[in-house]
Amino acid sequence: MASNTTRPPNWKSQAPAPIPGETFAAQPSLPRLPVPPLVQTLDKLTSTLRPIAYSAEEFQEVKQKILELGKAGGFGETLQKRLEQRASEREHWLEEWWDDGGYLGYRDSVVVNVSYYYGFKSQPVQHLHPALHRAASLVRASMLFRQQFKLGKVPPERTRDGPLCMDTWRWMFDCCRIPGLGGFDWSVTYAKPGDEGTSGHVVVLRKGRFWKLEPWIDGRLLSVPELEKYIFSQTSIYHNFDDYALLAEDPKNASILTTIHSAAFVLCLDTEQPSSLVEHSRALWHGSVTRPKGEGKVVLGLRNRWVDKPVQFIVFDNGEAGIMGEHSVMDGTPTVALCDAVLDMIASPEFSSGEIKANAEATLPQPLDWIVLPATTKAIETAETAALSLIESQEMGIMIVQLAYARLVRSLGQERQGGTYEAATTRRFFKGRTEAIRVVSEESDRWVASMGEDGVSAEERKKLLKEAVKKHGDWARMAGSGLGIDRHMLGLKLSLKDGEELPALYSDPVFKRSSNWVLSTSAIFSKHFGPYGWGEVVPEGFGVAYTTGFDVTGASSGFGRCMTELVLKNGEIVVATLRKPETIDDLKVQYSPDRLLILKLDVTKPDEIAASFAIAKQAFGRIDVVFNNAGYTVLGEVESVPDDVARAMFDVNFWGAAHVSQEAIKAFRDTNQPRGGRLLNVSSMVGIKALPALGFYSAAKHALEGMSEGLAGDLDPEWNIRVTILELGGYRTKAGTESMVRTEQHSAYNKPALAPSVIRAYVANPGRGRNGSQDPNKASIKIFDLSLLQDPPLRLVLGKDAVAAGKAQVASFSSEIKKYEEWSENLYSED
Template sequence: MLLCYKKTPVKINPSFILASVSKNSHCIPTMRTLSTTSAYKPALAGKLYQKQPEVPKLPVPTLEETLPKYLKTLKPLLSQQEYESSKNIVSEFQASEIGQKLQTRLSQRAAEPGRPSWLEEWWNDLAYLGYRDPVVPFVSYFYAHKDDKKLRSQTKRAAAIVHTALKFWTSVVNETLEPETIKNTPLCSNSYQYMFNTCRIPRKPSDYPVQFDPALNPKITVARNGIFYTLPIIVDNKPLSIAEIESQLNHIVAQADGLVAPKIGIFTGDYRDNWTDNRKLLLDASPENKALLTEIESSILLLCLDNTRPLTQNEHSRGCWHGDGFNRFFDKPCQFIVFENGKSGFLGEHSMMDGTPTARLNDYILKETLADDFDTTSLQVRDNLLCPEPLIFKTNTPVIKALNEAANRFNHEIKNQQLSTLTFYGYGKKTISKQFGFSPDAFAQMLIQLGYYKLHGKCVPTYEPAQTRKFARGRTEACRVVSTESYAWVRAMEDSSIPVSKKVELLNNATTAHTKYVSEAANAKGVDRHLLGLKLSVKPDEELPALFKDPAYSNSSTWQISTSNISSEFYTSWGWSEVVPNGYGVAYSVNSDCIQFNITCLKNEYNLNAAALCQAIQDAAIDTRDAIVKNGANSAKSKL
């Protein structure tokens, strides 16, 4: 369910905003002004969306394309007997009447007029909106920013980040932001409409997003000490300057630190069904609470001013990932976190947007604010600015009880999470591509495979997302990392009897195979989304085909290693959680002169160890470099 009804194009610029908001907009909005926060739909006609007509629909691969590829991905994961059994099942499905019927149904769904993507509704619900565990730690992702040596004050750096983020917001709402392309191929811009002035709303059995008119909601939400404030960005027909934002944030910190009030943000870190029930409790406790929730939900973004001072990289990462759970509203798509020592980061709610648009947002902010010539001089602060008032929620005994229970559940989940970070300075993208001659992404993936094999003595199903935004409403396709080539290489690397020349040859085979799969997946020629579409095309009164009952089908897509690559010179770390109880979450960045890894896993009966995997990956990086260097030296000698 998408609450998007408004059809009138809205352009955000100072004159439009100033004409759309009250001259008293620096005061906390009343119920009457809140009634203008209507559901909203962008015009989708500006520069940001100008190439949308060129973006094709997501295609449906043929059975002849998918099924042989699927079998190939099973081979390194199964015994010979298991593989032969799965091979027979796949062959029977391909030749069966039901297999052809499901393919036809899926193709017909894809061809329906007015349906941009055959996958979108299914995927958004199954992967995100219908997911009932807490979004933090299990779904949302974080970026830990590089330090800004010019802006060590919490409120000064926060003001700079907000001011620059609002410039990006304006370009998104005005639809003047340059659309993205890859090799002159346009990417779908649809997800940008869910970046600002939107919120995820809990509901059973599936959540839903709401969008608010940005012209009527030129404000941000600020969180401090678990208390939320609305901070309008326009006062007396003039946007706030960096110095004025800083001044307002100083007022908020001073007031919030001496204030005792219900910290309702912890509700958003709970299981989604619990949050659904507790949201009703909160709304029933007082009619004022709905207006206060709407204030947060309709705001441009959330700024979290934490009262902690993380020092180590692990502390910084954890602060950005989850914090204490109170000083957050986890349902907002964009949350910037700034700590008392000036460190900062970002937390993204994942349901309607993947990481590439928010990475662009954060890179935009950090490229500008970290620049030596970024203007941090203090400007005059108007003396008529009113201190923002806190959003104080009315509670009763059931709400207080629910808050305590939600906090206990949140703390239990966070306590069970391991997180460890690694920055390997031995080499980076320049060396991997120019000196070693490998794809940086494929190379990093092989390091993860070798590290896991060193630690656990086996290879397990591994996921890497390939973005499919070259198609309308495209999100991701799964790249199955483990291949016969990668498996041969990791075993060879741990076998001292195999010459380095052979090891480097096998590494070349493994990275080539991986790059090929990623390219195919980005062109919607992967395995997993097509098989999912076929499975979902089975009618309720039809028997599920043997293909989907085969243990190999579920086991091969149970991602015991879930990976993703967002490479940016502006982050010290980024990441999210594992996706299965017996698995690791491995976020990595291949930067110019280093490779960063953030590894998460649970503390449970599977005895996984995030710190140990970091060490194993570092050992893998050293061993791989040594093999390449030694092979190069041997090759040079042979030419003498």
């Protein structure tokens, strides 16, 4: 239900920005979305249409229409000039057109076809009612995040190219999409300028009934236990839906609509208990379909949604949860940032459940019961019938496959390429949103043709596939730079004046076929997400979501074990390599082979390293992150360590890591399609500053760092490979206890006051690991977060002791350079 109103012409400006601060600080410096040169766009369009044409004659016809549109002094130039004029007069030439053409004038169901969902990973909670606890935690954490946003304290999203536009964040909270007269919807906002986020309500749904929950009391946010109490007692969380067939009489349906529209967000408490990824996906995507009391099918899940709200948290009775997003004025990446912040907050040991105040006066949740007339009942029945038909038309599956390869293979399966795209963000521009990356190209067409021709070698087909994937990367970069095809072509079309004839190109069957998006794809990365996705955009289409896999060396203990467990818990795929596979048999029992592949590996044997990558490729198709961790510590003064002991350690810590790095680069560049990957080489704080009694160990880490930095400089940026050196401090791992090799001390150093003896005494203290050493599990979370960054650093110094050592070394180095800087004067030859 929503009121039909006339859309105000300035509706988009009515959502206020947050209080001046960090969040919108970069907005004034963002460039405007460009209008690409007409000839450039038409040339690119031509190359994408040849593979889609059914015959040479059909291609020549569409090519002639493209030439006609682009000829000098022609109508295309007139449209181009109008578009350029529009761009010079507006902050974003496409904004209003895209809002209406892409979403607000859209008359198909937003459920399935437009809305998206993110499923949160399971969160074990020692709680009598885990669903209640999770729901209350989500409400509290989301309200805290909303407060930070309104105060302007949320950092802007960024890529390696700089900050992203945060404009659409204005439509995250306190607003709702509503139907408008004339066929164009809009979003109404109730956010107020200067609001500090210390008030606001949430609408809670349970079994089709609505409630208004007030989480704030005089500027104090209710605690998690208080929220649990109010959600449980006042929304009748275990109330039987069939016990109230008639809704309470309330003549103010309009006021209920206002309450829903103005809510910070919606919390849906569902009775379902999804137990698989597919069940979890469907429950979030469109909700359950059931037969209550033997009746016909009922879309029970959609009775418990308000799909026009941009943010709906959904919690199921077994504690599983997720979010459903409305797409019209905000794309999926801001919602990812919201979820990451909220779920990070809840998972943190520092997360405060809030203060419980005795005898605090709280406004109990208020039921929002509609007055339902016969016409309304009939409309609901009609909508449910249509929704049921739409839901039952959908098929869903989850599999392991690499996306660019999958797109091209699907084209091969059809023997004819059709409209295929991936979304590229254009938020590097002010008010930017998305552009379509066209996957179909002449390069992909040549590969498809080669697969059906006799006499073409496997090597030639592989070469053609690589060329097709490279072209896809080129298209992606152009789209993200505002130089795509489809938004420009839309702008030209919408620059027509009343009475002017549409250029022939727009009605051409090949051109129309090229933008009939049979395959709709995108990637969302979050350590908190399990299943996620969206529906197809055309009836015969597919919506495809994808994610990544990890390779962990030295997985038996320490950071290797921590990372293996963490990555698996976050729903990713892991190839775990180690000398003694039996040491992680417990994980083998917990995870199936399609999630965890365990391989025996000695990193001192290059052939075994190469074989492990080949097996990983065969099993999973690609590896996106390599955690290069195998190694051990040798304790002893440089004069005390025998050559064979030092060489054996170097064979593992340096040469083993170097050989793994070489194979990782090959896999990222030559196997992964499209190219790319993250190599995380595990060093130590002694790679920053060598320590007494650890001279050879420090030397191995210094060598590893030098090799890694040189390797990072070797790489072609087009390969999309990033190397990060992890300079770790002291952690509670076996590296400093069981796995350390201790050498006999040379008699010359056997003095308690000497630094090597102090280090040896510290290592010999059995309580040191319990008294202050840092937790590798917490550090592993940071490393996992690093693996998700689009622009990771070359070095990550991790641990307070490592940070202190790094700062001290930089200061010492700078001081010595300055002290003797003048010695470098006048050293050039006078010849």
